[in-house]
Amino acid sequence: MFAKNWKVIIVLTVLVWSLTTLFQVIPDSQLAELQKISSMSPADLQQDILARMEKLPDWEKMNQFQKEDTLKTFQEEASYANNLQVLTHINKYAIVTDLKLGLDLRGGSQLVLQAKPSKLVPEITPEVMRGVETVINNRVNSLGVSETVVQRTGKDRLIVELPGVKDPQEAKDRIGTTALLEFKEMLYDADGRPLIDENGNFQWKDVGLTGADFKRAQAVPMGGGQNWRILFEFKPEGATKFGDLTSRLVNRSIGIFLDGAPTERGPDGRPLPFNEYRGINVKEPIHGGTGEITGSYTKDQSIDLALKLNAGSLPTTVAILEERTVGATLGQDSIEKSLVAGCVGIALVMIFMLLIYGIPGFVADIALILYTITTLAIFRAVPVTLTLAGIAGFILSVGMAVDANILIFERTKEELAGGKNIYNAIEAGFSKAFSSIFDSNMNSLIACGVLTVFGTSIVKGFAFTLAIGVMVSMFTAITATRVLLHLLPRGIPLFGVSQQKKAAAPTASDAKLV
């Protein structure tokens, strides 16, 4: 009994998970609150968040790290409010979803960035701008599922458009600290003691090593203890420079600065002032470009430092000139029409299936609805920022999901024509259609895998949604359809044949279309 029912249970579980993931029910009062937040201008929103945070009872007691975490929660709430789409109201509750839509579908925020000349990069050449563009592009596209637009304009500017992001702070976080990371050496007097200026600050000298030479850093816990360390890696050129530097500076200090300020923070999250920052002591020359920073770092401190090291790999300083909110690239009016058209299209497909296959077609339609809800729920859970490229992938996967059912049903009809009874014909239809469904879908998945790994933005967005769709369709079109067909009461005619036990062996002429 259980063996027969476990598939039903899985299908139901998937349905429940999908529905609860895709849709949330919130009281109207909370909705009003969220809508108020989403209608605020970016500047007002920041004021509002600050004011609400200061009202928290234990605000005073928090250290800097905890305060930043709290800020992040408030920002996440704002971003949720901003992505919210109200579907319908029931009583005093609203059914909402926060599926993320891309720039082309619902707009987002636009930042104008300006690259600033520095001592190392005295002039912003097109090559420098290309470097900046690449770094920013990598950063905003690092998740691969959110399509952003990065455009060069003028001599030294970049326009960055981020989908659905209205809070400028969040947008800035996504771009990373657009700051310049520099390595400097500490100056010593003739006796080997650090030089200190009149304010009690240590003296630092530029060595020509910047974030442009740096590859990446990662915070990892030390074995057993409370302390953490930071592993880091330089690019090949940087590795040589860093090797020379560390050979020269054994037992001396190297400082790491972000926009001229020390990168480290105290255990309480307070940025270290110049007179307390001693840099990192070089124990031995580091050749080969990889090494680690150890010391009495807490988890928060080490993660913060690794984040700053990773964020600073720009060849020059970049400042944010302007922030604005933009509408959907494709035009809101146009998108609403297309949404309706898409629904009409799917409805027509469902009618088509019903006309061609009758009751099994109806079952396939239910599987198609399950497919749509599950795929969208996975899009929300990942989360995937849905753009038109993603929707193209989605349409294709809907086609493939319907195709799987058509393959199975056509095969079943052939088996019926070959003289099998309805039950055996359905079973044979599933098992014989499986190899073609499996091979075509595996081929699509492999293609999507390659495109996701090697492709960028549009290509990646397309491949990712298609891959999710294909995987879900394998489940809904095969497992769910089969379960539903078995759940049908006996005696209902399927494929023009009544579903009686041991029906008289039908001949080819009996297997007419409904």
Next chain:
Amino acid sequence: MKLPHVDIVKYRNWWFGISLAITLPGVVGVFLCLSAFHAPLKPGIDFTGGSIIQYDLGRDVKLDGIRSVVEETIPGSQVQDAEISGKRVLVIRTKALDDQQKDEALKKKLTEALKTQVGNDPRSVDTVSGIVGPELLQNGLMSLFLTFGAMVLYIKFRFMFDYALCAIAALFHDVLVLVGIFALLGYYHGTEVDSLFISAVLTVIGFSVHDTIVVFDRIRENAKFVGSKGVDKNGKEYRKTFGDIANDSVNQTLARSLYTSLTVIITLLALYFLGGVTTREFVLAMLIGIISGTYSSIFNASCLLVWWREFKSKQKTAAKPATA
């Protein structure tokens, strides 16, 4: 509704001929575009870059009127609503022209035409680069060829190497049909391709191979019947060749091929006729590709496979006496 049994393999030269008749003008179109625009298709603003013109906009101004004025003056422009620090702003993206003087003149014409609609001068005019830069295109093409490689390996692993080559050939056919038609449209009608076209091409590639594999799956399944006895129309017995098997397989999957394509085409037609204007060319591109994909998996892929097998067996029989 019962589909007739069609002798698809027998008339293969016709099918290849039809494909050539569609793709050859397309290839000419690509060359025309190459000479006219230095690109295989007429590139849109996403590729060429251009100008961003911004206007302060009153709350009650409708976009439709503005859109038609812009489309009339500089075709291929994008019109977009934006909000800058609480104020409604109109953002127009227009293409850069090769001729700078002409470009300036057009922009001037546009701002004058819009003055009556909007009521004020633009607040800013900036020149921008394309969204889809050469790096992105190169990366896209590279990842596409890697994908083809992976597909060939998979089909070789599950089927055979010649199946893989024929599937890829059918795929190239479909991409060529799509690109060719848009090259011709671009040259004669001024249709530009934007970044959405990339998505459309990807969709067509995905559909084409998917469709072909289903037909090949049937050939693979039926291949064991090569050499078995069949009875022709006149009641005469004959031994089934690979061509007969392929023909049977295509016929057995014909209903499925047509139904599946119809479901996709129904959705796309709804999107084309009822959907927004901004996505119409994108949908058209997918429609052309899906129709071509259906055609090529029914008429080209398996015929190509049969042709290749027959070519090889002829080579073998021709080679045998020489070695003996």
